[in-house]
Amino acid sequence: MPKTWRLYQDVLRSYPNSTIVEKVLITTRFLELPIRDIDRWIGESDTIADLGCGRGVLANILLKLSPNRSIYGVDLSEGRIERAIASAQGNSRLEFIVADVTDPQLYRTERRFDIVLVSEVLYLLSHGKQEQVLDSVASILKPDGKLIIKDYTTRPWYKYYMFWIETNLLYLLVNSIYSVATKFGKLGHLFRLITIMFGVRDNVTVSSPEQFVSMLTRTGWRILSGSFPSHGFWPHYLSICQKMRCNKLH
Numbered sequence: 001m002p003k004t005w006r007l008y009q010d011v012l013r014s015y016p017n018s019t020i021v022e023k024v025l026i027t028t029r030f031l032e033l034p035i036r037d038i039d040r041w042i043g044e045s046d047t048i049a050d051l052g053c054g055r056g057v058l059a060n061i062l063l064k065l066s067p068n069r070s071i072y073g074v075d076l077s078e079g080r081i082e083r084a085i086a087s088a089q090g091n092s093r094l095e096f097i098v099a100d101v102t103d104p105q106l107y108r109t110e111r112r113f114d115i116v117l118v119s120e121v122l123y124l125l126s127h128g129k130q131e132q133v134l135d136s137v138a139s140i141l142k143p144d145g146k147l148i149i150k151d152y153t154t155r156p157w158y159k160y161y162m163f164w165i166e167t168n169l170l171y172l173l174v175n176s177i178y179s180v181a182t183k184f185g186k187l188g189h190l191f192r193l194i195t196i197m198f199g200v201r202d203n204v205t206v207s208s209p210e211q212f213v214s215m216l217t218r219t220g221w222r223i224l225s226g227s228f229p230s231h232g233f234w235p236h237y238l239s240i241c242q243k244m245r246c247n248k249l250h
């Protein structure tokens, strides 16, 4: 397996015309995502549906770790999908489309994947929509396929409070400055870049580990592993699940 530094350089090379903001974003993916913990659950030639793939950074990482994988990335943002498509540089093993992961139409397909990956997306949806996604993804998985969820959670508490401050206070602060700054042209643009750089978000729904477990159980998932990867700044939760089999009684 390539060493992390080489991997990082390789991924950066997939985004040749990236701005400084994008470079920072790619770097934060390396600092925050539990890449090895995710990678070890994925086979060397698995097919992966990456729901909410963003610019495709994680998809690129997973493909560079095992070049025989095929990854189908989906994201709501046209701009991010454009960057993801550019990063694929014609590699047919990387495919990206614009779609909403809460749209039932996305799951009406004959395609089946070994892995469905949902990394840092559920917390951007309401609990009702999270459960809807968890329910729908089973239909695009192969019978023994795995669902991998990487999200934020409420533990450890100090990381959660840092995260809360980042998502709520920074959001408020940056947006109020932004609304004033827009009146001053370029300054407004600068604040918009800061908003993007820090990933300031609104409407986050961070679930506790217990809420994840009950949502997954309610939607028929068996949890093979639930862990709290400890590196980085934020409180991570990583769950590996398989669909429960119904043994029909005759």
Ligand SMILES: C[S@@+](CC[C@H](N)C(=O)[O-])C[C@H]1O[C@@H](n2cnc3c(N)ncnc32)[C@H](O)[C@@H]1O
Binding pocket: 029, 033, 051, 052, 053, 054, 055, 057, 058, 074, 075, 076, 077, 080, 099, 100, 101, 102, 118, 119, 120, 121, 124
């Ligand atoms: C924090 S980024 C995570 C990107 C990537 N999965 C990763 O782990 O690096 C969240 C992504 O989810 C996407 N997203 C949010 N809601 C979505 C939805 N309803 N359907 C598809 N994508 C969505 C956003 O556009 C954004 O690119």
